[in-house]
Amino acid sequence: MITRFILFAFSIVLSGASCFGQVMSGKEVNGKYLDSIRHAVETFYCQGDVKYQVRYDRNEVHKVVSVLKLINFITKNNVTVRQVDSGLSKIDFQNVDRRNDNNGLLRTTTVHGVLKYLSVTIKLVCIDDFVVTKKFVLVPTTTIRCPNYGNGLMDFKIVTDIYAKYIEYPVRVVDLRYLQMRAFDSLNLAKGSVSHKEYKYFTEQLSNRVDSWVNHFYTKQYDPDSSCCYSYVRGEKDMIQLIKEERYDVVRDLVFSPNYFYAISAMEAVLYLSTARKCPVDDQLKLRIEELKTMDFKIKVMRASDVIGWADGYKSLKTSDESVIGKYDRSLH
Amino acid sequence: MTYGNESNGLDNGQSGVNSGPGKLGETRPSSNPDQSVIAIDRGIVDAVEDGMESERLGQSYGSFKGAMGFVSPGIAATMSNTLNFAGRILEHETVHWGAFYNLGQTGVDDNVNIPLFGVNLSFERGRFFEVLAFGNFGQPFNPASNSSWAIADKYTQIQYTVTNDRSTPGPTGAMNAINADLQMRAVQYQLQRQRN
Numbered sequence: 285m286i287t288r289f290i291l292f293a294f295s296i297v298l299s300g301a302s303c304f305g306q307v308m309s310g311k312e313v314n315g316k317y318l319d320s321i322r323h324a325v326e327t328f329y330c331q332g333d334v335k336y337q338v339r340y341d342r343n344e345v346h347k348v349v350s351v352l353k354l355i356n357f358i359t360k361n362n363v364t365v366r367q368v369d370s371g372l373s374k375i376d377f378q379n380v381d382r383r384n385d386n387n388g389l390l391r392t393t394t395v396h397g398v399l400k401y402l403s404v405t406i407k408l409v410c411i412d413d414f415v416v417t418k419k420f421v422l423v424p425t426t427t428i429r430c431p432n433y434g435n436g437l438m439d440f441k442i443v444t445d446i447y448a449k450y451i452e453y454p455v456r457v458v459d460l461r462y463l464q465m466r467a468f469d470s471l472n473l474a475k476g477s478v479s480h481k482e483y484k485y486f487t488e489q490l491s492n493r494v495d496s497w498v499n500h501f502y503t504k505q506y507d508p509d510s511s512c513c514y515s516y517v518r519g520e521k522d523m524i525q526l527i528k529e530e531r532y533d534v535v536r537d538l539v540f541s542p543n544y545f546y547a548i549s550a551m552e553a554v555l556y557l558s559t560a561r562k563c564p565v566d567d568q569l570k571l572r573i574e575e576l577k578t579m580d581f582k583i584k585v586m587r588a589s590d591v592i593g594w595a596d597g598y599k600s601l602k603t604s605d606e607s608v609i610g611k612y613d614r615s616l617h
Numbered sequence: 618m619t620y621g622n623e624s625n626g627l628d629n630g631q632s633g634v635n636s637g638p639g640k641l642g643e644t645r646p647s648s649n650p651d652q653s654v655i656a657i658d659r660g661i662v663d664a665v666e667d668g669m670e671s672e673r674l675g676q677s678y679g680s681f682k683g684a685m686g687f688v689s690p691g692i693a694a695t696m697s698n699t700l701n702f703a704g705r706i707l708e709h710e711t712v713h714w715g716a717f718y719n720l721g722q723t724g725v726d727d728n729v730n731i732p733l734f735g736v737n738l739s740f741e742r743g744r745f746f747e748v749l750a751f752g753n754f755g756q757p758f759n760p761a762s763n764s765s766w767a768i769a770d771k772y773t774q775i776q777y778t779v780t781n782d783r784s785t786p787g788p789t790g791a792m793n794a795i796n797a798d799l800q801m802r803a804v805q806y807q808l809q810r811q812r813n
Contacts, residue, residue: 432679433774434663434664434670434680435666436659436663459775588726591644592643593645
């Protein structure tokens with residue numbers, strides 16, 4: 285009797301699930317998405333004439349799988365750099381490159397590893413040991429032949445047959461050349477911020493999930509690639525937008541951003557606003573501005589439209605308050 | 618020094634993925650020359666590779682193929698034009714390189730300053746040379762920039778290939794659009810029409 289009841293209850297649950305439709309797993313969603321792109325590439329770009337590598341070395345595929353599993357672990361959990369390092373040390377890369385860049389309170393660790401079938405770049409933006417932003421770029425190293433399109437398309441066979449079976453986090457294909465994933469960890473941001481109260485993190489705004497440009501802008505602070513590039517000619521475009529929208533309080537708060545590039549951009553905007561009497565500079569702000577001017581974190585500088593250089597801190601830009609104010613004045617009018 | 622290639626220039630300037638229109642090369646000088654980079658657009662590198670593959674096969678491959686309804690242009694002439702174009706970009710970036718390391722132009726910009734009749738004229742080195750080097754290649758695309766058919770083909774393909782969201786590219790409508798664009802360019806490049 286009890287067994288019959290359990291079976292009956294189970295059938296109701298099953299029928300309920302089919303009524304409401306099944307929720308697809310991350311792997312299934314990725315699989316469908318990548319399959320559809322492979323189909324488009326084969327039929328549309330290559331017009332049916334495409335040749336993939338026939339066989340893949342099983343041991344090498346196993347290494348790729350171990351990288352994908354590590355990426356799943358990193359995206360699913362509130363990880364620390366130490367945990368990631370421990371995972372990376374277990375993978376037998378042919379070649380590994382590691383670099384640390386400091387940008388204010390944020391430290392970006394970039395690991396570039398090469399396997400026979402995969403070139404992976406992992407970028408982790410951290411506060412102390414807490415990983416706040418996780419970025420992954422996966423480039424299959426195998427090539428395909430597509431006489432109609434030519435070189436440059438990625439190997440969609442390995443992507444759909446192997447990668448798609450393991451990647452759980454939403455992935456996107458960029459330019460039909462590589463896969464990219466990006467995750468933001470607000471819990472780790474909260475943990476990391478505890479011991480650095482002197483900065484403003486915009487955690488409240490980040491958690492309200494309103495799809496506005498300002499909210500994207502707050503998140504972008506934690507993306508290492510968005511800290512580009514300082515211009516002598518134009519004011520930073522997001523600061524200009526904030527000034528146009530008269531969000532002076534946001535500009536002021538951004539001077540305390542943990543991202544040095546954002547902080548100096550906001551500082552310049554504040555210098556302009558203070559002369560226009562729109563943002564008073566109190567003692568706290570004055571101290572912070574002095575501090576920012578003496579710090580020597582690297583800043584990416586645009587010297588011409590196709591020349592991107594580096595400066596060691598704001599002072600090495602050798603700009604004056606007058607030229608900054610003039611720059612913002614010109615950008616706004 | 619590294620010669621790299623990136624998906625940066627022959628694009629439609631979408632933010633987030635590509636750096637903007639007409640940017641076919643980039644110089645990234647560093648205080649340590651060994652860590653400096655001259656990057657050439659990946660589309661250009663791919664076009665050169667398509668040319669090498671065409672030469673190897675003895676028949677047009679990838680961007681060296683003509684548009685639908687048109688005969689493929691000669692491999693040797695297309696390769697020559699493609700390499701000339703790639704060479705001009707490299708030359709242009711090398712000018713920036715030289716300005717940084719040889720002339721010590723490490724300040725605000727690397728402008729060329731010419732005092733003339735009491736007026737100080739300042740030309741942005743990049744722009745000044747870009748006009749000479751690239752013609753008006755970029756947006757809007759103009760084949761008068763004496764590039765090659767392969768470059769024009771890659772440029773057109775990339776316009777439709779760039780994806781920076783989770784949508785699937787093609788085939789609805791895009792195939793007709795891409796073919797129409799390629800055919801328009803084939804006329805501009807004076808490719809021969811196929812005879813039935």
